[in-house]
Structure formats: structure tokens, C-alpha cells
Amino acid sequence: CSRFRLPPVLNSKPCSSFCVMAMSRLASFVSLALLSGSATALRRKAEEDVDPCACRNWKKAYAEGAVRCGQTNEYFHNTHVHSLTPSQLEEANQFFGLQFCTAFFEAMNDNVCVNMDIEKAPGASGQWCYVDAACADLTGGAKVNDKVSWKNCTEGEDKMLKDLSPPELVKFAEANGLELGLTNKMAYPVAPYRWRYISAFWDADLDYIISAPDNFGMELAELKEWLRPRWGKRHREMSENMTHDLQAVFDYGTPVTFETGKDRHPPHVVVQGKSVYVVLPSLKPTMICVSGCQK
DSSP states (O other), X not given: OOOOOOOHHHHXXXXXXXXXXXXXXXXXXXHHHHHHHHHHHHHHHHHHHSOTTSOOOHHXXXXXXXXXXXXXXXXXXXXXXXXXXXXXXXXXXXXXXXXXXXXXXXXXXXXXXXXSSTTOOTTTOOEEEEEETTOOOOTTOEEOSSSEEEEEOOTTTSOBGGGSOHHHHHHHHHHHTOOHHHHHHHHSOBOSSOGGGTGGGGTOOGGGOOOOOTTSSOOHHHHHHHHGGGSOOTTOOOOHHHHHHHXXXXXXXXXXXXXXXXTOOSOEEEEETTEEEEEEOOSSOEEEEEESOOO
8 A cells, every 4th residue: 555645845845945935926926917917807897888978088188199189179169160171270270279279178187068169149059079989979070080089068968068157167267277268158158249238137237346356456446447348337228139138048047158348358247147257357267246146
């Protein structure tokens, strides 16, 4: 009868210190390989779970070379086309690149939808964003290249800049280093009436302003006098058609922007229901309350 023998590993001599170190390293390599495999599997699962029709982060899309700013709708307000040839893009960049691309789109570290045409009346301006090229539901959008497409955003499904209240929009502009004068137009529709002709509808008298912002460089009295030429009479009469249009703006719910000057630059007035705000021209996003503002 043969003698029972232990398995070779258990029957071997005790490991030297070198042997112990080697086995320890081997165990570490095995653990790392397992962890790496798990991480890769998790990454693949996460990629599979990403909705190809979810809006892409603006800043990352440009930085990663997925698309060039201005290639599609960034300049739509000026070009009224959804695609530019390379030569057209180079020319457009000379006129609009700094204001629209450098200072807004390429700086926006978010995936929020923005206005296609920044001077459309309430209810007429759609918002858009970039999505993965694999997205099949572009809702009227178009494929750009093998990396991205653009789509028209859908209310209730996509994150839209117009859904932010005016105070929330100020915080958004601050967080992304954006100029508020352009940002409010990229967020809200712009009404066709200049503010001085319709301010009486909101009974928004300049005397309702109780303080001037610290960073604007004007005392309260100076600020009111500076705004006065852009403001209308408190009890100005308006036509029936104008009153009807303004009531629609009042009832719209979403904030609406009014121009105060022919140059279309700030100050702008933003209304939301009975709330009236003024967007001031400033390097730091600056908005003041005139009347009825949210706390």
C-alpha cells in the first residue's frame, strides 16, 4: 500500500523571503487585473446606458474637436442657415466669433439648450443642442459629422435655459463666466416692442428701484437718470392690439426680454409675470429688481 502524499505546494519547504515577495506581487497583479477588468466592464456599461439623444456639454464638445463653433446654429441669428462651408465659417468667425463662440458657447460648461434665433417673439423661438451622431430622434435637426448631430430640444424632456428664472440665470452666467446681456437673449424670447413704449403696462416706475449695485459704478440717483431716456411714462396710453400682445407676454409664464435701445445692447428689461428686472452692462453679471421680483 502506497503512502499518502501531501499536494506539492503543501508538502514544499517554507518559502524564502524572496519567494514571499514574488507571491505577494503576483497576488497584487492578479487583483489589479481583476479590478481593471471590472472597471472596463463598468465603463462599457455606463457608455451603453448613455442616451445618444441627451444634449452634450457645449464646452467639451468644442474642446474635444467633435464640432467647430459656428459650424451649425451658433450664428443662426445672423446667417439664418443651419450649416456653413469652411470658407463661410472663417468669414463669419471674423465678425461673430469673439462674442458668440469665445465668450458664450465655448465657455459654457453645461449641456443646457439655448435659443436658435435670439430675437424671436415669445413662443416662436426654439432651443437646440448637440447630441451624439447615433441619435435617431433629432426632432427636425440634422447630422453634422460622424461624432455629433444637432437637435431641436423638447420641453419637459430636455434641460432648457429658458426655464431658469432671472435670478437663476444670473447665477448660471456667473458660474460659467458669461456676459449676462447675451446670455439672457440666449435664454429668453425677445419681445418686438421697445421698453420705453410699453413700460406703463407693468407700472414699472424707476422710482421703485431702491438701490444701485456695488459693482456698477453709479449711485442710485445717477442710475435712475441714466435709465430714464430708455423708460416710458408711467401712465402712457397704448393701443388695444398692443395691450393684447402685452397681456400675452404677462400670461406667458416664461421670462421675456425687452430691448431698451436701438443698438440692442444692455440695459435690457426682463419680465416674468409681474416681476420686472433690468440687465445692466457689466463685466460681472448684474441684474437689479425694479418691481414685483421674486425673493
